[in-house]
Structure formats: structure tokens, C-alpha cells
Amino acid sequence: MKKLFKPASLLFSLLSLVVFFLIGMLYAGWIDAGKGQGLAGGAIVLGWGVIFALIAFVVSFFLTYRIVHKKIIVLNWVLFALLLAGYGIIHYNYVQREKSKEKNDIPPMEKPNAPSKTTDPASMLTSFNTVKEEKKLSPQNMESITGMGFFSPDFYENQVLYFYSEPNLEKPIQEHAVYDSITFRQNQHRQFEIATAPPWLVPDIMKLDYDMLYFKISSVSDEWVEIVVNAQNGQTAYISKYAGNVVYWPDFLLSVNSVEFLPGSEEKVRARPFSASGIIRTPYEFMKPFKIKEDWAEVFLLDGGFQRVGKGWIQWKKGDKLLVQFNLLS
Known part of the structure; x- marks a missing residue:
């Protein structure tokens, strides 16, 4: 039993706890454990880290009891190296995310207004109506409250948002032809961004590094939502009501x-x-x-x-x- 309380043995247990906590969180990120869970996503990732840490902490006591003291010292060096590597990976990912956010805050060039039935690359597309002050969104084209609220696509579940032109509202969506679309993808930091989009696309609010994409709603029906796809000229298109969330003005203001x-x-x-x-x-x-x-x-x-x-x-x-x-x- 004295072997368990030697400094090297105690250090081994402590390093096992910390290192496998980091490994658990990195593993949770790798398997997208918190994907699409909103605010609960962070708690889920943290939970994976705690589970890994507790298992490693318990196992460390059995190992220190069974293996020779010299091997414990070697394992301490191995765990210390893993700790430095894990910290390096987390710090690198953090720096890259911050750079990505700064990059997305750069105002884009104005998009042409002419409609097109083909999609063009838009991976660098960022918010068209974001004020210069960081983290503050006050859309510039919101003097008029025309519209019922906002539509927010669920790009976690639907990585393509299809546009339809003047559908027959009495027929199901499956019987209509798509005339254009937006496609979404995840970048190396697992943040969603627009991969392709029509050149006339100008959302009312877009801040994808914060999972925000809003189109003003012109009309709604059982299966359809008519949204403003160009906030500059008022161009509209129809989309499936089930492709995201309808947020009326009162609910939007409360959020x-x-x-x-x-x-x-x-x-x-x-x-x-x-x-x-x-x-x-x-x-x-x-x-x-x-x-x-x-x-x-x-x-x-x-x-x-x-x-x-x-x-x-x-x-x-x-x-x-x-x-x-x-x-x-x-």
C-alpha cells in the first residue's frame, strides 16, 4: 500500500486524471458529440471529458500497485508529453477559431442583384448587414418591419436549402421543381459556412460563426414559407417550412x-x-x-x-x- 502514496505514484494518478480529461473532450469533438445540441453541446463534451478522467483515475491506482516504480516514472514522462500535446492542440484550435471569426467580420463586396439559376461559390460569404462594432448586430435595412418575422435554416439537419418559385400551395413540395439552392458545409473548425449560393443572395442577418442566418418572412402556409432572399431589392423565394425555424417578431425580440x-x-x-x-x-x-x-x-x-x-x-x-x-x- 505504501507504493500508492509515493510522489511518483500520486503524480501518475494526477496526470492520468488531467490527460484523459483532455483526451475525452477531444474525442467528443472528433465524434461530434455535441453537434446540434445548442447550449447543451458544451456540457455534453465536458461530460465525455469527466467520464474519461474518472476511468483513467481509477485505473491508475491498479497500475501503480502492480507495476514497478521505475515504469511509473517513465509513464509520468509519457503522460506529461501527452499533456503538452493536448494543450497544444486545444490552443491551436482556439487560435484558428479566433482568426476565422476575425476573417468573417470583414465586410464583403456587394453581390450583384441579377437573378441566376446557377449557384456560385460563396465560401467566403459573411454578414451583409452587420455593423462594424464587434459582436453587435443591428441590421441596416430594418427601418421597415415589413414581414411577419424571420426564418432560420436548420443547417445542422439540412445541409441544402432549396428555393422554389411561385409554387402551387395546394400541392405537396415533392411535386415542385427546385430553381436554386444554398449548400452548407463545415470548415476545419467544425463551424458551418456557405459552400455555394446564388449571386443574388443577401440575407437580412448572417453571422455563421455564431450559427446565425435569418431571412425576413413575407408569408407562410401549411408547408411553405415565402422569404426575402435579397434584403436590398426585396426579391423573394419559397422554401419548405420544415427546412428550419419560423420565428415571428414577438418571439424574435424575446430572444x-x-x-x-x-x-x-x-x-x-x-x-x-x-x-x-x-x-x-x-x-x-x-x-x-x-x-x-x-x-x-x-x-x-x-x-x-x-x-x-x-x-x-x-x-x-x-x-x-x-x-x-x-x-x-x-
Whole structure:
């Protein structure tokens, strides 16, 4: 038993715990264990690391008890080398992901507006309506609220989004001919990007390094969604309703990180949902919607640390005019 408590034996158990925790996480990433699981994906990957670590920790006690002390010292050096290699791989992947995000923040050249029935390479396509401030999305073409909300393709399950032109809504999708499409692929960092797309494609919001791709909805039916595929000229196309998620304006606003009034706006935070109501004068930095009632939204007022300091009502639209801009990211 004394052999188990020698410094080399204790170090062997500790290194086994740490090294196999990293190996478990890398293995989970390799088999896409957290793919398509949203926020739960990180916990799933972490769980794989914990399972590998616990098994290795238990096995290390049996090994230190059965093998000679000199071999334990050799194994410690092997585990230390694996630890350095694992750290190097994780650090390299992190650096490459950051470079990829910076690259995707570069504004693209404007796409031509003429329709085409062929798809062109678009692997470098990035957001057309992203403001320059990092991690802040306030689409520039959102002054008008024309549309019912947004459609977000599920590219985890459907790596092709098919476009249809003026379908017969009484017939099933299978009886219609596709006239164009977007194809998605994963890059070396396992992030989705657009592989091919029509040259006229201009989404309302696109930030694929954060899994964000939104098209404004013009109409919906049982099996179809008509979306705006070019936010610059209003061109629309039909897609299958089952190819992604339909998010109506109230649900969309409830999902954003924060909202703020448009630059130069004279809108105020009110005590109640009507214009003649008293003004809330509590100092705040951000507004987070938590209730939508027709043209009004009840918001939490947040300080610079995103802590609640109060609440009130804001008018988020008037007729077909959007009165706020929204931040999808922190």
C-alpha cells in the first residue's frame, strides 16, 4: 500500500486524471458529440471529458500497485508529453477559431442583384448587414418591419436549402421543381459556412460563426414559407417550412440579447404601454425585452454589467416602422 502514496505514484494518478480529461473532450469533438445540441453541446463534451478522467483515475491506482516504480516514472514522462500535446492542440484550435471569426467580420463586396439559376461559390460569404462594432448586430435595412418575422435554416439537419418559385400551395413540395439552392458545409473548425449560393443572395442577418442566418418572412402556409432572399431589392423565394425555424417578431425580440432606440430617436421608456404614460427616468445601459404586447414591449433595464436596475415599456414599432435596433450578441 505504501507504493500508492509515493510522489511518483500520486503524480501518475494526477496526470492520468488531467490527460484523459483532455483526451475525452477531444474525442467528443472528433465524434461530434455535441453537434446540434445548442447550449447543451458544451456540457455534453465536458461530460465525455469527466467520464474519461474518472476511468483513467481509477485505473491508475491498479497500475501503480502492480507495476514497478521505475515504469511509473517513465509513464509520468509519457503522460506529461501527452499533456503538452493536448494543450497544444486545444490552443491551436482556439487560435484558428479566433482568426476565422476575425476573417468573417470583414465586410464583403456587394453581390450583384441579377437573378441566376446557377449557384456560385460563396465560401467566403459573411454578414451583409452587420455593423462594424464587434459582436453587435443591428441590421441596416430594418427601418421597415415589413414581414411577419424571420426564418432560420436548420443547417445542422439540412445541409441544402432549396428555393422554389411561385409554387402551387395546394400541392405537396415533392411535386415542385427546385430553381436554386444554398449548400452548407463545415470548415476545419467544425463551424458551418456557405459552400455555394446564388449571386443574388443577401440575407437580412448572417453571422455563421455564431450559427446565425435569418431571412425576413413575407408569408407562410401549411408547408411553405415565402422569404426575402435579397434584403436590398426585396426579391423573394419559397422554401419548405420544415427546412428550419419560423420565428415571428414577438418571439424574435424575446430572444435577442438587448434592444436600444434608434440613433436620434425621441422614444422614451414608459411606465405603461401607451404614449401618454409617465417616463421612467432610471439610468440604464441596456434594455432586455421580456414581454410583447402588440406594438409595445416590456423591458428589463440593465446596467453596464447586465444587472437589472428597473423595468418599463417601450414602443418597438409604429405601423410598419421599427423603432428599435437589436443586438443578437452580447
